[in-house]
Amino acid sequence: GENVEQHPSTLSVQEGDSAVIKCTYSDSASNYFPWYKQELGKRPQLIIDIRSNVGEKKDQRIAVTLNKTAKHFSLHITETQPEDSAVYFCAVNFGNEKLTFGTGTRLTIIP
Amino acid sequence: NAGVTQTPKFQVLKTGQSMTLQCAQDMNHEYMSWYRQDPGMGLRLIHYSVGAGITDQGEVPNGYNVSRSTTEDFPLRLLSAAPSQTSVYFCASSYSGRYQPQHFGDGTRLSIL
Numbered sequence: 001g002e003n004v005e006q007h008p009s010t011l012s013v014q015e016g017d018s019a020v021i022k023c024t025y026s027d028s029a030s031n032y033f034p035w036y037k038q039e040l041g042k043r044p045q046l047i048i049d050i051r052s053n054v055g056e057k058k059d060q061r062i063a064v065t066l067n068k069t070a071k072h073f074s075l076h077i078t079e080t081q082p083e084d085s086a087v088y089f090c091a092v093n094f095g096n097e098k099l100t101f102g103t104g105t106r107l108t109i110i111p
Numbered sequence: 112n113a114g115v116t117q118t119p120k121f122q123v124l125k126t127g128q129s130m131t132l133q134c135a136q137d138m139n140h141e142y143m144s145w146y147r148q149d150p151g152m153g154l155r156l157i158h159y160s161v162g163a164g165i166t167d168q169g170e171v172p173n174g175y176n177v178s179r180s181t182t183e184d185f186p187l188r189l190l191s192a193a194p195s196q197t198s199v200y201f202c203a204s205s206y207s208g209r210y211q212p213q214h215f216g217d218g219t220r221l222s223i224l
Binding site: 006009031032034042043044045046049051089093095096097098099100101102103104 | 142144146151152153154155156159161167169170201207208209210211212213214215216217218
């Protein structure tokens with residue numbers, strides 16, 4: 001089946017520290033892995049994505065790493081700031097026209 | 112360029128009523144989709160469309176109908192509302208359903224009494 005597991009469900013980090021969120025998926029044919037950020041009451045917005053032919057991608061303080069052998073990928077946020085507080089969702093495209101989402105991680109940055 | 116526009120933003124229905132959630136995009140995207148978001152369950156795909164005249168079911172299609180008569184519009188119909196359909200509904204679009212980021216609308220918060 002097409003399953004995505006996301007951990008942890010909640011995460012609190014001190015401002016300035018790093019945060020890591022991990023997702024595992026079920027199908028090795030998967031080839032597109034986006035991450036979305038959703039602030040309270042707002043729409044999900046893409047923050048970074050990676051395709052299966054790439055192992056790592058960075059955009060300023062945000063990075064995503066992909067391990068296709070182990071079927072997991074992770075979001076890394078460095079030098080966290082209060083505005084990073086939000087719910088983060090991973091998603092997987094299993095080679096079809098559907099995007100399957102993880103259940104989300106509520107990240108809280110402690111000032 | 113408004114992106115993805117959803118109406119209404121809020122709606123309260125009684126059990127058994129029907130209604131249509133509207134979604135329109137002005138980015139000439141071929142792919143459009145509907146998700147529902149419930150606490151602790153992430154976003155679940157209801158229906159999607161890869162182009163005008165083509166629709167298909169997602170993960171949780173029961174109780175919902177869709178049609179795609181134009182590239183721009185993708186309405187979601189609740190035929191007979193049930194309390195289990197209380198949720199936040201998001202419409203999204205992209206150039207393709209494969210390997211492309213989804214652009215989301217602002218959502219419709221729907222309550223069924």
